[in-house]
Amino acid sequence: MPYPHTHKAKTQERILASAAQLFTSRGYDQVSIDQIMEHAGLTRGAFYHHFPDKSSLYAAALQYTSRERFNYYAQELKNGASIDHLIEGYLNQEHVQQKTTPCALAFLISDINQRDIQVREAYTQVYKNLLQGLQHTGTAEKRERLTCLAISVLMIGGVALGRALNDDSITEELLGACRTMSLQLLTRDPIANQS
Amino acid sequence: MPYPHTHKAKTQERILASAAQLFTSRGYDQVSIDQIMEHAGLTRGAFYHHFPDKSSLYAAALQYTSRERFNYYAQELKNGASIDHLIEGYLNQEHVQQKTTPCALAFLISDINQRDIQVREAYTQVYKNLLQGLQHTGTAEKRERLTCLAISVLMIGGVALGRALNDDSITEELLGACRTMSLQLLTRDPIANQS
DNA sequence: GTCTATAGCAGGATAGAC
DNA sequence: GTCTATCCTGCTATAGAC
Numbered sequence: 001m002p003y004p005h006t007h008k009a010k011t012q013e014r015i016l017a018s019a020a021q022l023f024t025s026r027g028y029d030q031v032s033i034d035q036i037m038e039h040a041g042l043t044r045g046a047f048y049h050h051f052p053d054k055s056s057l058y059a060a061a062l063q064y065t066s067r068e069r070f071n072y073y074a075q076e077l078k079n080g081a082s083i084d085h086l087i088e089g090y091l092n093q094e095h096v097q098q099k100t101t102p103c104a105l106a107f108l109i110s111d112i113n114q115r116d117i118q119v120r121e122a123y124t125q126v127y128k129n130l131l132q133g134l135q136h137t138g139t140a141e142k143r144e145r146l147t148c149l150a151i152s153v154l155m156i157g158g159v160a161l162g163r164a165l166n167d168d169s170i171t172e173e174l175l176g177a178c179r180t181m182s183l184q185l186l187t188r189d190p191i192a193n194q195s
Numbered sequence: 196m197p198y199p200h201t202h203k204a205k206t207q208e209r210i211l212a213s214a215a216q217l218f219t220s221r222g223y224d225q226v227s228i229d230q231i232m233e234h235a236g237l238t239r240g241a242f243y244h245h246f247p248d249k250s251s252l253y254a255a256a257l258q259y260t261s262r263e264r265f266n267y268y269a270q271e272l273k274n275g276a277s278i279d280h281l282i283e284g285y286l287n288q289e290h291v292q293q294k295t296t297p298c299a300l301a302f303l304i305s306d307i308n309q310r311d312i313q314v315r316e317a318y319t320q321v322y323k324n325l326l327q328g329l330q331h332t333g334t335a336e337k338r339e340r341l342t343c344l345a346i347s348v349l350m351i352g353g354v355a356l357g358r359a360l361n362d363d364s365i366t367e368e369l370l371g372a373c374r375t376m377s378l379q380l381l382t383r384d385p386i387a388n389q390s
Numbered sequence: 391g392t393c394t395a396t397a398g399c400a401g402g403a404t405a406g407a408c
Numbered sequence: 409g410t411c412t413a414t415c416c417t418g419c420t421a422t423a424g425a426c
Contacts, residue, residue: 008391029224030309032419046392048421110305112359114225120361127360149372154345157352164307165322166315177344203409227401239402241410249402 012050014040019057020065024104027111028058055115059122062104066126069103070133083138084183090155091179093172096162105130106159127152139191147189154178154185207245209235214252215260219299222306223253250310254317257299261321264298265328278333279378285350286374288367291357300325301354322347334386342384349373349380 018040022031033054034044051057073086094100105127112123134148158178162171213235217226228249229239246252268281289295300322307318329343353373357366 011391027305027309033421034419042391043393044420045394045422049391054420106305108305109355109359110222110301110303114222117361120359123359124361124365127356128365145368146372146375149369150349150376153352153356153369153373154348156356157348160304160355161322161348161351164304164315164318166312166319170319170323173340174344174348177341178348180341181345206409228403229401237409238411240404240412243403244409 008050011040011042011046015042015047015050015057016061016064019061020068020104021101023058023061024065024102024107025098027108028054028115033057055119058115059119062108062119062122062126065101065104066129069101070129073133077137083134084186087151087155087182087186088179091158091175091182093162093168093175096159096171096175103156103159106156107163109156109160141191143186143189143191147185151182151185154182203245206235206237206241210237210242210245210252211256211259214256215263215299218253218256219260219297219302220293222303223249223310228252250314253310254313257303257314257317257321260296260299261324264296265324268328272332278329279381282346282350282377282381283374286353286370286377288357288363288370291354291366291370298351298354301351302358304351304355336386338381338384338386342380346377346380349377 015036019031019036022036022039033047036057037044037047047057051060076086077083089095089100090103092100095102105123108123112120130152131148134151135142135145155178158175162174165171165174210231214226214231217231217234228242231252232239232242242252246255271281272278284290284295285298287295290297300318303318307315325347326343329346330337330340350373353370357369360366360369
């Protein structure tokens with residue numbers, strides 16, 4: 001038995017991690033299966049034993065990296081971090097410049113519409129999970145839906161727009177405005193004010 | 196003389212209009228020069244007599260369609276439309292579904308970072324123009340920068356995110372939240388309150 | 391389960407006729 | 409200034425050896 005029976009699962013996760021990193025950073029078209037497999041330490045031929053095609057990998061990588069992100073946030077919150085702190089870490093130049101692992105919801109926002117149904121459904125599900133998180137995190141009761149929707153747009157839109165712009169000073173200003181506005185919205189939320 | 200001397204300029208504008216429509220809708224990679232030229236009623240060979248390469252056309256098309264948009268807004272404002280009305284037209288399912296001409300700032304937001312410097316500069320300039328418009332439109336004095344930045348993110352981010360999502364009811368809810376929040380921000384702006 | 395090799399196709403860019 | 413024809417590259421996906 002040359003391989004332990006967990007070998008395939010581990011290889012699959014290596015491919016997913018590699019795909020998540022490259023896809024999130026460069027989008028679907030600018031990344032080839034060859035590059036993903038090479039980055040995972042394999043060759044292209046092996047790919048089709050793990051995923052049926054490129055699009056399926058894209059959807060799976062989107063779910064994989066988002067699950068990792070949510071797990072990280074859950075851990076941070078358990079360690080006593082505030083939701084404000086997490087939002088400030090998100091709406092940040094470090095994030096825009098990929099010095100921390102980038103959020104696929106923001107980095108791939110206008111890539112998704114061109115993809116097939118499984119990708120669009122995966123993205124939509126990940127977004128719904130984010131909304132859920134915003135509604136319930138750090139409060140006993142639910143935050144207002146309006147508050148959560150607006151904050152999600154400020155976060156995702158702020159990072160996406162900041163990344164598109166070619167002028168660091170405007171990006172910094174933009175991220176600051178989104179931080180300020182998000183924290184104001186959190187503070188003003190009726191539920192938050194009850195606590 | 197088979198062609199009037201304005202022929203080249205008119206052809207160039209046909210190519211720009213065709214490129215703007217296809218690029219905005221599908222992004223850079225998913226549109227070929229062949230498709231743009233065919234849509235403009237020409238063949239691929241003629242392309243390189245008008246633009247040096249695909250990327251230059253992309254940058255030019257971005258500027259072209261944005262100029263058209265701003266001209267339209269200026270006209271509407273001159274006809275007595277309110278800024279609120281324009282924002283509501285922007286943050287709208289009709290826009291997301293391209294029943295009206297889509298805004299490249301929103302539709303291409305995560306496409307831009309992959310492109311070369313001339314494209315990123317063109318996008319940044321168009322965004323700065325939008326910010327200018329928000330700061331000065333409909334008031335004698337300037338609106339607060341913070342207000343304008345936040346509204347721009349709600350508009351661009353709201354449309355981009357709404358387009359990515361695969362669930363019409365969430366998109367509608369999202370657009371509504373962005374409309375509500377944008378109009379609140381306009382109303383609360385100190386300068387607006389002076390009038 | 392991973393490899394090498396290759397089929398098959400699409401698209402950017404150029405050449406040269408008219 | 410527009411056309412047709414072509415070069416060249418890069419990619420997805422498959423075949424088949426080990």
